[in-house]
Each structure stands twice: as C-alpha cells, then as structure tokens.
Amino acid sequence: MTCCNVDVGKILKEYSEEKGNLMEILHKIQNSSKENYICDDCMKKISDYTKLPLNKLYGVTSFYTMFSNKKRGKYVIRMCESCPCHVLGAEAVINSFVDELGIKVGETTKDGKFTLEHCACLGLCAVAPAVMINEDVHGNLKPEMVKDIIAKYE
Amino acid sequence: MKFYRSHIILGMDTPSLLAGAKGVRDTLEKQLKEKNIVNEIRIVETGSLGYNGVSMIIYPEGIIYTGIKPEDIKELVEEHLIKGRPVKRLMAIESSQKDICAGKQEKLLDGQVRIVLKNAGSIDPENIIEYIAKDGYMALGKVLNENTPKEVIDIVKNSELKGRGGAAFPTGKKWEFTYNTESSQKYVICNADEGEPGTFKDRLIMEGDPHAVIEAMAICAYAIGANKGYIYVRGEYKLSIDRIKKAIKDAEEHNFLGENIFDSDFSFNIEVCLGGGAYVCGEETALIESIEGKRGEPRLKPPYPPVCGLFGKPTIVNNVETLANIPQIILNGSDWFKKLGVKGSAGTKVFTILGDINEKGLIEVPMGISLKEVFENIAKGTRSGKKVKFAHIGGSSGNIVPFNNFDIKLDLNTLASSDLTHGSGVILFVSEDIHINDYLKSVAKFFKHESCGKCTPCREGTFRIYQFMEKLNKKEGKKSDISKMKDLCKVMKNASFCGLGQAAVNPFLDAMTHFEKEMMEGVKEGKK
Numbered sequence: 097m098t099c100c101n102v103d104v105g106k107i108l109k110e111y112s113e114e115k116g117n118l119m120e121i122l123h124k125i126q127n128s129s130k131e132n133y134i135c136d137d138c139m140k141k142i143s144d145y146t147k148l149p150l151n152k153l154y155g156v157t158s159f160y161t162m163f164s165n166k167k168r169g170k171y172v173i174r175m176c177e178s179c180p181c182h183v184l185g186a187e188a189v190i191n192s193f194v195d196e197l198g199i200k201v202g203e204t205t206k207d208g209k210f211t212l213e214h215c216a217c218l219g220l221c222a223v224a225p226a227v228m229i230n231e232d233v234h235g236n237l238k239p240e241m242v243k244d245i246i247a248k249y250e
Numbered sequence: 251m252k253f254y255r256s257h258i259i260l261g262m263d264t265p266s267l268l269a270g271a272k273g274v275r276d277t278l279e280k281q282l283k284e285k286n287i288v289n290e291i292r293i294v295e296t297g298s299l300g301y302n303g304v305s306m307i308i309y310p311e312g313i314i315y316t317g318i319k320p321e322d323i324k325e326l327v328e329e330h331l332i333k334g335r336p337v338k339r340l341m342a343i344e345s346s347q348k349d350i351c352a353g354k355q356e357k358l359l360d361g362q363v364r365i366v367l368k369n370a371g372s373i374d375p376e377n378i379i380e381y382i383a384k385d386g387y388m389a390l391g392k393v394l395n396e397n398t399p400k401e402v403i404d405i406v407k408n409s410e411l412k413g414r415g416g417a418a419f420p421t422g423k424k425w426e427f428t429y430n431t432e433s434s435q436k437y438v439i440c441n442a443d444e445g446e447p448g449t450f451k452d453r454l455i456m457e458g459d460p461h462a463v464i465e466a467m468a469i470c471a472y473a474i475g476a477n478k479g480y481i482y483v484r485g486e487y488k489l490s491i492d493r494i495k496k497a498i499k500d501a502e503e504h505n506f507l508g509e510n511i512f513d514s515d516f517s518f519n520i521e522v523c524l525g526g527g528a529y530v531c532g533e534e535t536a537l538i539e540s541i542e543g544k545r546g547e548p549r550l551k552p553p554y555p556p557v558c559g560l561f562g563k564p565t566i567v568n569n570v571e572t573l574a575n576i577p578q579i580i581l582n583g584s585d586w587f588k589k590l591g592v593k594g595s596a597g598t599k600v601f602t603i604l605g606d607i608n609e610k611g612l613i614e615v616p617m618g619i620s621l622k623e624v625f626e627n628i629a630k631g632t633r634s635g636k637k638v639k640f641a642h643i644g645g646s647s648g649n650i651v652p653f654n655n656f657d658i659k660l661d662l663n664t665l666a667s668s669d670l671t672h673g674s675g676v677i678l679f680v681s682e683d684i685h686i687n688d689y690l691k692s693v694a695k696f697f698k699h700e701s702c703g704k705c706t707p708c709r710e711g712t713f714r715i716y717q718f719m720e721k722l723n724k725k726e727g728k729k730s731d732i733s734k735m736k737d738l739c740k741v742m743k744n745a746s747f748c749g750l751g752q753a754a755v756n757p758f759l760d761a762m763t764h765f766e767k768e769m770m771e772g773v774k775e776g777k778k
Contacts (some may be wrong), residue, residue, distance in 0.1 A: 221448050
C-alpha cells in the first residue's frame with residue numbers, strides 16, 4: 097500500500113481513530129514524502145481512515161500554508177516577509193533567491209530541487225532577515241550570501 | 251551522583267547555532283579530552299542566554315563569556331578551567347555579569363525579578379532532574395497535597411495575573427468560569443501558536459524551560475477539574491516541539507503526568523498538536539477548531555471556550571508565558587506577585603525588542619517601564635546611527651508610536667488609557683530611512699495573506715487595504731484613497747468576526763493620525 101513512496105497505511109495505524117490527531121497525521125505524511133506534498137491517493141486513504149469527507153480534508157490542507165497537494169521541491173525555502181525582516185532588508189534577500197534560482201515565488205526548479213515560498217513570521221526575528229530551508233534556519237542574511245547557501249544543498 | 255567541579259552552560263538556541271555554537275562545543279569537548287579533565291567538567295547545553303553570538307556561563311564562578319569562537323577555546327580551557335584565571339577579554343561587560351537572561355537592565359532596574367525566564371539559560375532543558383532541583387514540580391506537589399481546587403483558583407485570582415497573549419483577560423477569572431461549569435470532561439490547552447510577527451518569547455520559554463509549562467498545565471487541570479491537555483505548537487518550531495515532547499515523556503516517567511499523580515486521585519495527560527502555519531489559529535476558538543482537525547476558522551462567541559470549547563466541552567486556553575508564571579505564583583504567593591509591576595498590572599512582562607537597534611533580544615521587566623527607557627537603556631539606540639522614527643509595539647496588529655510619544659509607560663492601564671496594547675510584547679524600532687508607506691505595505695501584505703476568509707469585512711478589507719498601500723507606495727495613489735481607507739478601517743474594526751480583522755487596522759489608523767503628511771507623499775500629483 098504505497099503511493100508517492102509514502103506508506104500511508106503504516107503511518108495511519110500509529111494513530112487511533114480518536115479525533116484530534118489529523119494535523120499530526122498530515123504533517124507526518126507530508127514529511128515522509130520526498131516531494132514535500134500529500135498526493136491525491138494519500139488524501140483518499142486519509143479520508144477513508146479518519147472518516148472525514150474528502151472535500152473537508154482538502155478544505156483543511158488548503159487552509160494551512162504548511163501543507164501542499166502539489167508536488168514541491170526536495171527543499172522548500174520559506175522566506176519570511178513580515179515587518180521585522182522587511183525593515184532589515186528582506187526584500188533584497190528574497191529577490192536574490194528569485195534571481196539565483198531563476199524561478200518565481202511559488203514555483204519549483206526544473207530539477208525538482210527547490211521550491212520558493214513566502215511565509216509569515218518564523219519567530220527568528222533576532223536574526224532577521226531569515227529563511228528556513230526545510231528544517232534548517234538561515235539568519236542575518238544579505239543578498240550576496242544566497243549563492244553560497246543554495247550551493248550547500250544537494 | 252557524579253560530582254563535577256565545574257559546569258559550563260552553553261547556549262545552543264537557533265541564533266547561537268547560527269553563530270557557530272556547534273563548532274565551539276566540539277572544540278571544547280576535544281580540549282577537555284586532550285587535557286584529560288572530561289571527568290571534572292560537565293558541559294550543559296541550554297536555550298538562549300540572551301547574548302549576541304555564542305555565549306557560555308561557567309559555574310560555580312558564574313562568569314559569562316560572550317562572542318566565543320572555536321579558536322578561543324584553548325585559551326579558555328587552559329586559563330580558566332585549569333589555572334582558574336578568568337579570560338577578561340571574552341567576558342561579558344561588567345554590568346551584565348550578575349544577570350543571565352535579562353542582560354544589562356539589571357543594574358538600571360532595581361529589584362528586577364525574573365519569573366518566566368527564571369530557569370531559561372541556567373538549567374539543561376532536556377534534563378528533568380535539573381528542573382526538579384530548581385524547585386520544579388514543587389508547586390504541583392504543594393497544591394495536590396495542601397489545596398483544594400477552589401483555593402488554587404483563589405490564589406491565581408488574587409495574584410491579578412492577566413493573560414499574556416494579547417487580550418489580557420484575568421487568568422483566575424477564566425479558570426473560575428470553567429471550574430463552575432459542570433462537565434464530565436474538561437480540557438486545558440496551552441496556546442503556543444506564536445504567530446505575531448516579531449514575537450518569539452514563547453519559543454524561548456519552551457526551548458529553555460519546557461517543564462514549567464507542563465507543571466503549570468497540570469496545576470490548571472487540577473484547579474478546573476480536567477484530565478486531558480493539549481499543547482498547540484507552531485509547526486515551524488521544530489526545536490520547541492522536540493523539547494516539549496521529551497519533557498512530557500520524562501514527566502510521565504516521574505509520574506508528574508499520568509495516573510494518580512503524587513499518589514493523589516488526580517490524573518492528567520498531555521498531547522502535542524502541531525499547527526500548520528496559520529496566524530489566525532492564535533485566536534482561541536480557531537485553535538480549538540484546528541485541534542479538532544478542521545480549518546482554523548474562529549467560532550461565534552459566546553459561548554466562550556471556558557464554558558464550551560474543545561469537542562464542545564469546557565476548555566481553558568492559556569498562553570505559554572501566562573502559564574509559566576503559575577508555578578512561581580503558587581510557591582511565592584499572590585501578594586509577592588502583585589508587588590511586582592504596578593497597580594493593575596501585576597508581575598513582569600517579557601518583551602522582544604527588535605529592528606534597527608544595537609541590542610536585539612528578549613527582556614523580562616516589571617510592568618511600567620517606559621518605552622524611552624527600553625530604547626535608550628536596553629536597546630542602546632539605533633544600530634545604523636539614524637534617528638528612530640517610530641516603534642511598532644504589540645506585533646503587526648499592535649500600535650505605531652511615533653518617537654515624540656516615547657515617554658509612554660508600558661503597563662496595561664496606561665496603554666489602555668491611550669487606546670494602546672502591548673499585545674504579545676513585541677517592540678519593533680523603525681528608523682527614519684524606512685518610508686511609512688513601504689512599511690505599511692508590508693503590514694498589509696501580512697494581513698491579506700493571513701485573513702482566514704470567513705467574514706467579509708476582514709477578507710475583503712485586508713485585500714483592499716493592501717491595494718491602497720501598494721498604490722501609495724508606488725506614488726500612484728489618490729488623495730481620496732486615504733479617507734476611504736480610514737472609513738474602511740472603521741468598518742473592519744466594528745464589523746469583523748474575530749480579533750484578527752478588528753486589530754489588523756490598528757497600525758493603519760495610527761499611521762493616518764501620526765504620519766498623514768508622509769502618507770500623502772504617495773499621492774500622484776493632480777489625482778484627487
């Protein structure tokens with residue numbers, strides 16, 4: 097029972113049918129996917145298991161910025177654009193990522209490596225401007241640092 | 251138990267890791283091994299110590315070193331740890347030597363007491379024994395053995411503790427509502443969905459002292475009669491999630507959570523629930539919807555959660571910082587707490603100070619300090635050397651205070667009398683080179699994205715405000731745009747369904763009062 101390389105059945109079995117774990121289930125399934133998303137097949141299985149109608153389930157995944165039903169890159173770059181980062185030059189940093197990767201915000205590079213996303217405050221304001229790449233944090237950024245950061249990811 | 255002659259407390263929070271804390275730790279371990287003193291000195295990793303760069307404190311001397319690089323370690327080990335001579339050039343400035351987390355204001359503000367950040371930076375957050383050694387879980391034991399639930403509520407009520415998440419509702423009163431509601435099932439929820447731009451106090455509390463939150467939740471559960479709790483943490487806060495989960499597991503092993511805690515008939519369990527990156531989920535009813543596995547849209551109030559909350563049962567939702575005060579109030583009494591701060595605003599408040607300033611970070615000060623004192627004495631002026639233009643306090647939905655009004659005191663009563671709020675405790679200082687229209691556009695973009703879409707005033711209003719600001723920022727606005735925006739803000743304030751839309755207009759209304767002339771610069775010549 098695998099699809100998009102995630103063994104959904106196994107993950108679902110870890111959780112009781114009791115209400116209150118849907119968010120955790122969704123996080124776990126998405127994190128297990130190499131492409132950082134939850135595919136339509138998985139959505140159906142989650143819906144069957146939790147007895148939550150499929151339309152409601154899509155309502156949930158589309159509501160929260162962290163979930164995606166579209167294929168994303170191996171690395172998701174979340175760029176903070178809230179005020180504390182903005183006043184310290186986040187826009188130039190964001191533009192530098194856009195230029196360096198040659199994609200717009202919301203797009204994925206052709207090789208499937210990076211996806212660029214805007215996001216609200218990451219709580220890393222002490223090192224603003226900041227971005228998160230998957231679970232890594234990069235702070236005190238300047239536009240000229242972007243190239244080296246991207247080069248670190250393979 | 252093994253005896254060590256020295257303990258090195260090393261800050262390993264995110265900013266420290268960025269500054270190279272890992273390299274410092276590895277070099278330190280290597281050096282200790284080389285000098286053959288591994289068995290004499292223990293390295294303890296902890297959360298933020300409140301300094302810039304990699305910092306550590308060496309006990310028993312209590313000497314603080316900051317801005318450490320791996321190449322400094324050899325000297326540190328040889329001089330301090332072997333010869334016992336502190337390395338002066340790496341020591342933090344004299345005045346801050348006495349204090350760990352709150353930094354340099356210790357000398358300026360006599361009688362400062364750290365409650366919420368008491369342990370952050372002085373214990374290993376992943377080791378429950380260290381928390382217990384600092385009177386941890388004593389408050390829980392005390393209430394279970396000595397107090398009835400009603401007495402606990404009275405203690406909290408008398409302390410005049412108010413919610414630290416932004417709304418400042420009296421905590422004891424909230425608990426009493428739930429206590430008085432009959433139900434076979436009640437819940438305690440810790441709101442750790444810290445989304446207000448600029449706030450990271452809850453993250454530091456959870457990273458530095460996770461057990462304080464757990465203990466407080468258990469005390470609350472005992473007082474109101476709940477046996478199940480949830481901690482709703484932002485999905486992005488990886489380290490907080492890990493530390494909280496570990497702390498819950500350790501607490502279960504020591505029977506501070508689970509069945510028959512302290513051999514009483516009180517049982518309590520906690521689960522962690524992850525957020526999905528939605529700002530609106532900081533609103534308590536939206537948060538409850540999210541735990542239930544739905545879209546995080548706010549509910550119609552009343553009924554309020556203390557009467558009808560999670561799964562329709564009475565539920566207490568408290569902020570992390572609010573909860574972190576509870577064990578200390580129980581141990582020291584409500585009068586002790588009330589004496590801190592000023593009348594009407596008991597206790598201390600954790601602020602995060604940010605922006606174009608020299609000392610960024612986290613401070614815990616008694617209520618009633620003035621904004622000017624924070625700017626001049628703690629933040630130490632602007633980093634760029636430019637003049638400061640305004641401070642945005644309370645987060646994006648907070649108020650804009652121009653430099654002329656910096657004399658205002660930061661306590662609940664004074665702020666409320668000027669129609670202000672300290673919200674979640676952010677103070678963002680913005681210097682004169684940032685144009686007000688550019689700044690407001692960034693604020694507008696945030697709310698346009700984070701409005702949940704349930705009600706029209708907020709969904710359409712945040713969208714329109716963004717359009718106005720985009721035009722003004724490009725200098726293509728009309729004169730009438732500003733008056734239209736003013737009207738729109740009033741509608742949103744009155745008609746929005748939840749606090750998000752009602753508060754989103756605050757910075758815009760303030761800016762139109764204080765910076766109207768500058769905003770007008772965005773009007774294209776001749777356009778009315």
